[in-house]
Amino acid sequence: MNHLKTFTLLAALTALFVGLGYLIGGTAGMLIALVFAGGMNLFSYWNADKIVLRMYRAQPVDETHPNAVVRTYVADVVQMARDAGLPRPVVAIIPNDQPNAFATGRNPENAAVCATTGLLDMLTREEIRGVMAHELAHVKNRDTLTMTVTATVAGAIAALANFALFFGGGDDRERPGGIVGTLALMILAPMAAGLVQMAISRTREYEADRVGAEIAGDPASLASALQKIEGWSKRIVNVTAERNPASGQLFIINPLAGRGADNLFSTHPATGNRVRALMELGARMGLNPRRPAVVEAAPGSVTTSVPTTPSQAKGPWG
Template identity: 70%
Template structure:
């Protein structure tokens, strides 16, 4: 855990240094100072407004356990129960009208957080699986990943924009380091480097949230099953053919790292340019946890009761037999 936080800090520092370096190449010391100021302003704005911006972008609607729809009501009840068991502040619970099964968390800290599930997630997964997915999102909130990923996305986006400006500003090409070739290198290589750093941070955080989500929900097997279903429906299987399209995410690809599974079609592989680890790799880790080969992450909540988180009532056996009751009742 400590090594992951240290690596994240180093990578964010690297992004900031890259941003300042581009500013220096464009406008010398003054350009570097301007770049630093812009980075600080962007991070400050993102810190205070990230949740509002993202929820508005996806037209998320807030719900609670009194909702008239039984599926939405059960979803809200399970989130509230897991939050209470984990000793966390209550986040805003929202739903998004979207056919692709997916979910994300946002907010600057656990006290100002929100979790969101798409209508596709609630309609295509059973209650145990939805509970596992939301446990993963609550782990992101508890680990403060939402703030980390917002900052990295802001800096990475600013680097891309600044790199594009490099071609038009900063004096004569001959006066710039490397001339025209150097400018072109900035335009293409800087955004690529920023994206790689952002993706490296995101992938490490997903594995950690899977472990934390399994601990919060008490059901790693349900989370593993949910990941497989979402991957199959969202990306059309291993070959990436077809799949449910998330048009809002396609229009805003910078938010792709926020979702539990990459919402952009055709990007399911665990490679250099993926925002998420390969789903199969995540499932294998969770199944090891189910067998007891790998212990879940240690609790980080302020309230450490030492009590094991039990399965919800609908998932527990009845008189030693499998519970045949509907998972959404």
């Protein structure tokens, strides 16, 4: 069903692009915008993984790392990738106190999965396995490719809207609604494309939760990890993500402050909804459900370092 929904949303995005070109009435602007957006996104398709890994200062690690927790993290990722029938991905750590993780790469043969130092500090081994299984699910589902295609079409729509006044294909009589209609399209078409893009992103998160829980065989640990990550992400600022908000949709939990709601403008589903879906999946798998204690952020509290609590297990970085 999620694959069908993604296909439907992509078809709607394509139809919006074609319809916008028709309503504008000219072909020159449409072709220029398409070539520009396609070239930009083709570059991103081949280089986005390198760009984002460099942006977050990701450091590849392997089984020879001196820290035992990191070696276990690598071994678990490699074992789960093998069990899922995936090539071995690049396994990396990101020097960031906020617990979070993401996957990148244009296909399973060129994939990288990354966990922050905060994630390895604050979560149990089972929870880390659940999170990384979610990221391997993104690789298995080829979500990076899906989002690249989505970005290409959405970028073309935005470019068309920007060029509409200059490449409108003639006078106002050739454009439905004239100049007013064109101005409306310039505003509404990119908004509609952005909403579809967000809907696709949310759909892929639910699907990655499901597949990841099956890869790890432990929906409850992934549910527990999601709640912990959300709680800590409200307290710890991810400075790199705040400076590059477009990269926020890569992470398992939105790293940006104050954007946790499951509404029309959110790239991530509400964590509570994801937890409920995982618990229902665990029940269907015949597993004993358990609900973790949630780490709640104090009102108005923000820090750029890892808070220390008596119950927090000492991780590999401290």
